[in-house]
Amino acid sequence: MIKIIGDYHTHTIYSHGKGTIEDNVKAAINKGLKEIVISDHGPGHMFLVLIIKN
Numbered sequence: 795m796i797k798i799i800g801d802y803h804t805h806t807i808y809s810h811g812k813g814t815i816e817d818n819v820k821a822a823i824n825k826g827l828k829e830i831v832i833s834d835h836g837p838g839h840m841f842l843v844l845i846i847k848n
């Protein structure tokens with residue numbers, strides 16, 4: 795069985811997402827995830843990766 799423990803491609807209002815970093819963390823906690831990655835990207839920053847571990 796595969797258990798999903800993390801979401802490694804999430805976005806915030808700093809690119810094409812809808813929530814803040816805090817919103818993403820709260821959503822991840824609500825889903826029982828242990829890790830998420832904020833992977834915003836855009837013209838000024840192709841890859842900004844922030845790894846948040848529980």
Ligand SMILES: [Zn+2]
Nearest residue numbers: 803805833835
């Ligand atoms: Zn993306």
